[in-house]
Amino acid sequence: MSAMLLKKEKWPDFVGKLTGKKVWAPQGEGEEMRFAPVNEGEAPDLAYGNTRVPPKQAVFPQTETMFRFQVDGKEIEEPQLDQETVLLGVRPCDARSMAIVDKLFGWDENDPYYFKRRELVTLVGLACSEPGINCFCTSVGGGPAATEGLDLLMTDLGEDYLLEAVTEKGELLLKEAGDILEEAGDDRYKEKEKLAQAAAQKIKRSVDHEGIPEGLPGLWEDPLWQRVSASCLGCGTCTFLCPTCHCFDIQDEVEGFAARRCRMWDSCMFNEYSLHTSGHNPRPSRRERTRNRINHKYSYYVDKFDVIACVGCGRCINLCPVNIDIVEILRQVKEAL
Amino acid sequence: MKTNDNPYIPYHATVEDTWFETGGERAIKTFKVVFDDEEVRKNWSHRPGQCAMIGVLGVGESMISISCSPTEGEFLRFSVMKMGKVTQALHQLEAGDKMTVRGPYGNSFPLDEWEGKHVLTIGGGIGQAPMRPVVEYVKANYDQYGGLTMIYGARTSGDLCFKKEFEDMAQDDELSCHLTIDIEEEQWDHNVGFVPQILLDVNPSPENTIAVTCGPPIMIRFVLENLKKLGFEDDQIYTTLENRMKCGIGKCGRCNAGNMYVCKDGPVFSYAELKEISEAFA
Numbered sequence: 001m002s003a004m005l006l007k008k009e010k011w012p013d014f015v016g017k018l019t020g021k022k023v024w025a026p027q028g029e030g031e032e033m034r035f036a037p038v039n040e041g042e043a044p045d046l047a048y049g050n051t052r053v054p055p056k057q058a059v060f061p062q063t064e065t066m067f068r069f070q071v072d073g074k075e076i077e078e079p080q081l082d083q084e085t086v087l088l089g090v091r092p093c094d095a096r097s098m099a100i101v102d103k104l105f106g107w108d109e110n111d112p113y114y115f116k117r118r119e120l121v122t123l124v125g126l127a128c129s130e131p132g133i134n135c136f137c138t139s140v141g142g143g144p145a146a147t148e149g150l151d152l153l154m155t156d157l158g159e160d161y162l163l164e165a166v167t168e169k170g171e172l173l174l175k176e177a178g179d180i181l182e183e184a185g186d187d188r189y190k191e192k193e194k195l196a197q198a199a200a201q202k203i204k205r206s207v208d209h210e211g212i213p214e215g216l217p218g219l220w221e222d223p224l225w226q227r228v229s230a231s232c233l234g235c236g237t238c239t240f241l242c243p244t245c246h247c248f249d250i251q252d253e254v255e256g257f258a259a260r261r262c263r264m265w266d267s268c269m270f271n272e273y274s275l276h277t278s279g280h281n282p283r284p285s286r287r288e289r290t291r292n293r294i295n296h297k298y299s300y301y302v303d304k305f306d307v308i309a310c311v312g313c314g315r316c317i318n319l320c321p322v323n324i325d326i327v328e329i330l331r332q333v334k335e336a337l
Numbered sequence: 338m339k340t341n342d343n344p345y346i347p348y349h350a351t352v353e354d355t356w357f358e359t360g361g362e363r364a365i366k367t368f369k370v371v372f373d374d375e376e377v378r379k380n381w382s383h384r385p386g387q388c389a390m391i392g393v394l395g396v397g398e399s400m401i402s403i404s405c406s407p408t409e410g411e412f413l414r415f416s417v418m419k420m421g422k423v424t425q426a427l428h429q430l431e432a433g434d435k436m437t438v439r440g441p442y443g444n445s446f447p448l449d450e451w452e453g454k455h456v457l458t459i460g461g462g463i464g465q466a467p468m469r470p471v472v473e474y475v476k477a478n479y480d481q482y483g484g485l486t487m488i489y490g491a492r493t494s495g496d497l498c499f500k501k502e503f504e505d506m507a508q509d510d511e512l513s514c515h516l517t518i519d520i521e522e523e524q525w526d527h528n529v530g531f532v533p534q535i536l537l538d539v540n541p542s543p544e545n546t547i548a549v550t551c552g553p554p555i556m557i558r559f560v561l562e563n564l565k566k567l568g569f570e571d572d573q574i575y576t577t578l579e580n581r582m583k584c585g586i587g588k589c590g591r592c593n594a595g596n597m598y599v600c601k602d603g604p605v606f607s608y609a610e611l612k613e614i615s616e617a618f619a
Contacts, residue, residue, distance in 0.1 A: 067346060069395075071394060076347075078343060078346070104587075105588060111588050112342065112345070247589060248589050250345075250589070251397065252395050273581070277581075282594070282616060292616075296590075
């Protein structure tokens with residue numbers, strides 16, 4: 001399908017056409033933006049940088065019910081997942097992260113909760129024109145207008161949005177929008193290409209990962225791990241807010257006889273994450289946990305799934321309370337190779 | 338064998354029989370369990386070395402090695418040390434009570450590849466739990482193997498699991514069964530000494546032999562050292578790893594040792610493989 005044009009004044013009409021689907025978009029103020037359901041009849045403002053919490057929460061909620069049961073019974077009741085959802089204004093790095101995490105949740109055996117939600121979600125992306133100061137997507141396989149993981153890509157062309165369908169789901173949205181869209185001429189498409197290039201030029205940070213996936217395990221005892229983890233508080237922000245981090249814990253919650261088994265985000269930066277019941281911990285300090293985090297993203301994941309588990313969104317750098325910087329860590333890794 | 342396509346939904350099972358292997362604060366209790374659903378019972382199949390997530394609804398689940406061989410019948414056995422929240426809840430269960438089971442998980446000992454070879458198991462304490470199905474499997478298919486030698490030890494005779502069946506084995510002239518305890522006791526007529534030392538005393542030939550070991554890390558360290566002294570090659574030695582687990586199917590992340598998920602790529606590894614895993618002995 002060729003690219004379509006949506007006049008910004010018709011944006012509320014476009015959102016209005018998404019009937020029957022739950023619409024999520026970035027909401028909040030300043031740095032506190034996060035994806036949340038949009039009230040019916042409202043059209044979200046897409047002028048924002050990126051959300052603090054990545055949109056992974058829509059397919060992998062921070063806490064989700066796996067099943068409900070009575071502690072004295074045998075019946076196990078699984079949740080009904082049937083709500084179609086559209087996410088508006090997803091940044092290309094975050095959409096790409098879902099394509100990456102799909103591999104983990106799909107290897108060997110499908111994770112039913114994740115894929116059920118994934119099938120029901122349509123990702124409408126918004127190309128970046130003003131990348132953040134710690135963005136480095138272009139060096140890890142992405143870009144300000146990359147489409148991997150997206151169903152539809154929107155680009156802000158001033159008075160209009162350019163809409164390009166990436167998947168069948170995206171084409172369906174364009175079809176449903178119908179006559180509020182106009183055919184976009186070649187010139188508008190070229191305008192978008194130019195903007196994307198300009199945005200890529202504005203990205204100042206990068207990771208030179210050549211040789212890192214193979215070389216990282218060889219740096220196991222290197223002093224750099226002590227150095228880069230010395231100031232770490234173990235707060236877990238870097239992993240909770242990482243769009244490719246997928247680790248979870250499973251817990252039972254009981255209230256009287258009614259109970260549920262649920263899973264919730266967990267972090268490899270926490271002591272309890274790998275602590276054995278015996279008291280032994282194979283990763284006893286933040287040095288080992290930091291080493292695992294970097295190895296997991298830049299070596300183990302590449303080994304297993306042939307892709308780096310980092311999309312360069314910069315959240316872990318922006319939000320670390322003690323300014324630990326993954327780009328700087330990888331620079332030191334590269335230097336030590 | 339799935340009767341439910343959601344791998345996180347456990348099966349219900351009933352404790353048919355249960356007994357204590359050892360006493361004390363960290364007692365080990367064995368559960369013989371049978372699936373409630375006949376279809377599940379018929380379709381279940383596991384191999385020695387595999388584990389299962391067992392639990393109590395409302396408390397949680399723990400990954401426990403299946404301590405019986407599929408050759409023993411349509412039931413499962415778990416030997417559980419009382420350690421944390423879930424194992425304490427399991428220890429409350431008596432015959433007739435319910436537990437949940439899902440699995441089986443992980444790879445297994447490559448017993449098919451070992452056909453024609455002599456199998457040597459070296460276990461310590463609760464580490465005998467994953468060894469037991471190997472012993473039972475080889476015993477049940479004895480004509481396909483070159484022989485069986487078992488070395489098993491614990492601190493005291495009271496800390497030995499599966500005592501009765503091993504004492505019977507020790508009487509069997511065909512099998513080479515060596516029980517040991519760390520400290521001399523009255524009325525103990527087997528070996529006295531640490532497992533790695535008994536291994537040297539038994540002096541097994543590495544020729545056409547596979548050595549399998551599981552036990553406390555310190556024991557494994559010296560067993561590996563002594564196996565090397567006896568001339569065993571890295572690919573003749575197998576052991577199992579354990580790590581904290583939640584999902585059992587390679588999703589929740591935590592059980593990795595280097596680039597391997599212990600729940601999926603393990604728990605069984607050859608020493609040759611372990612040497613390549615950066616975190617294997619962490």
